[in-house]
Amino acid sequence: MRQQDQWPLGKPVAFEHPTTTSLTLVGGPRRSDLPCSILRVELKLDPMKKLFVWIFLLFWFAAHEPLIAQKDLYGIRVVDAQTKRGVPLIELKTVHHVSFWTDSLGYVAVDEPGWFGREIYFQVKGDGYEMAADGFGYAGVRLRPEPGRIDEIVVRRTQVAERLYRITGADQSRDAKLLGRVSSGEKTLHHGNVVGQDSAQAVIYSNRIYWFWGDTSIFRYPLGNFRTSGAYSLIPGQGGLSPSLGIELNYFVEENGTVAQMCPMPPKGDLIWVDGLLAVEDGAGKERMVAHYSKRKSLATQIEHGLVVFDDSTQRFRLLKKLDQDFTWQHPRGHPVRVSYPEGDYFVFGDVYYHIRVPAEWEAVQDPERYESFVRGPNGSSSFQWRKGEPPVTSRQERAWMDSGVSSDVDAWMQPKDVGSGATIVLHRGSVRWNKHRQKYIMIANQIGGDSMLGEVWYGEAARPEGPWRKVVKVATHANYSYYNPVHREFFDQNDGRLIYFEGTYVTTFSGNDHPVPRYDYNQLMYRLDLDHPGLAEVR
Secondary structure, rough: HHHHHHHOOOEEEEEEEEOOEEEEEEEEEEOOOOOOOOEEEEEEEOHHHHHHHHHHHHHHHHHHHHHHHOOOEEEEEEEEOOOEEEEEEEEEEEEEOOEEEEEOOOOOEEEOOOOOOOEEEEEEOOOOOOOOOOOOOOOOEEEOOOOEEEEEEEEEEEEEEEEEEEOOOOOOHHHHHHHOOOOOOOOOOOOEEEEEEEOOEEEOOOHHHHHHEEEEEEEOEEEEEEEOEEEEEEEEOOOOOOOOOOOEEEEEEEEOOOOOOOOOOOOOOOOOEEEEEEEEEOOOOEEEEEEEEEEOOOOOEEEEEEEEEEEOOOEEEEEEEOOOOOOOOOOOOOOOEEEEEEOOOEEEEEOOOOOOEEEHHHHHOOOHOOOEEEEEEEHHHHOOOEEEOOOOHHHHHHHHHHHHOOOOOOHHHOEEOOOOOOEOOOOOEEEEEEEEEEEEEEEEEOOOOOOOOOOOOEEEEEOOOOOOOOEEEEOOOOOEEEEEEEEHHHOOEEEOOOOEEEEEEOOOOOOOOOOOOOOOEEEEEEEEEOOOOHHHHHHH
């Protein structure tokens, strides 16, 4: 071990200089607001030598700060038994109800000097992962914390999808940094003072990935930005990180550094959300980014809606077209996918079942009369077809027809069954994407009213984007928590689509849980799904 790694706190370490110059470094007492001990430097040098030493110390401490940071802290890392990767969002809870949650790299930093040298029992708990329980039913481990030491806990994944990291919010790798496992330095990115974000939209536009969120929480006040927040990131392989590591979000911000309002249309004060984000060429061949906007009085009441287009000069959305309130479905929504039909290319979309489409043309996207829905054939036929002028059939309507004997399971498009139990799964929100590996359209969606209200995530396959969706398998669970508006990010697919990535909003809303998880609540969680996993075999 190097000499600087053995500095005892409070005791001087002297270095003799061959020209009789002396340098004394003293480790001061640890401050609770800093991750490392304070070092006092006493120099007895001539001016030129003093300058040289200060420069040397500046670079030395910049390089070795993580080594110092870990001296006074005890660390725990929770890893996946299969992948050996750190697992985020695992709770470690002591007998006296002190809880820690692993960060995005699976680390917990423990700053409890009174525990050092004692045996401490940590109960281990995390959705989709488990430890074997002892004879009394307790799943945990007994550890002996010591400063500078990091212990490892191995857990077994019980669900198909692998939890990777928290995308949004602050301090994703906080504990790993405190323990010196990653550099505390950050790239020069605008973080927008963001601590929480709801329901993400994303599309590749102008050779970047553009991201937009609904309501956004910020550090400085409980009421944050309610007029859409935005950021961009670089595409993997073109300067962007591998999605297995994370996403470097560069937020659009105001002059004060706080996340900007991306929909600044007057009057001020109204809540504005966007969805149905897509990129399409206009009549001149220029790529344009368009979204549906909803100006709202509350969660339940919409007061205006229409289309917005991204202005490259201001880097904000501007109004493209207001729509009559009667046009309840004739606009982009959810997460559109571009599909080639014999009659041409279309954007196809929906909340979960993709039963609305419009020609993939600039003028058509703006014209409510060009939108079509997937409905039953004429005269009550059980077959479905694309037709204008009628709203899309809902899964509830289809279920009512089946219950009344008008149609049967064989005719169903929106009544997927759990491959395990055979129960019909009522899906809430999700996305549909073409998958090269499976040579099928695949769905990622959450369930409403399952083991949790909105926390169960399901996977399905179909030959067409419309369906029919016959079988689904659960790939992720969030007990007593919501994970709503999940979406598969197809631009992150790897190995020709064998590995896919999906995200959703992890939040207590609608769950009945009054105890939000610090730092994680009201943020986006990323998962990875291997489509060759044996747990998906029955859905193929």
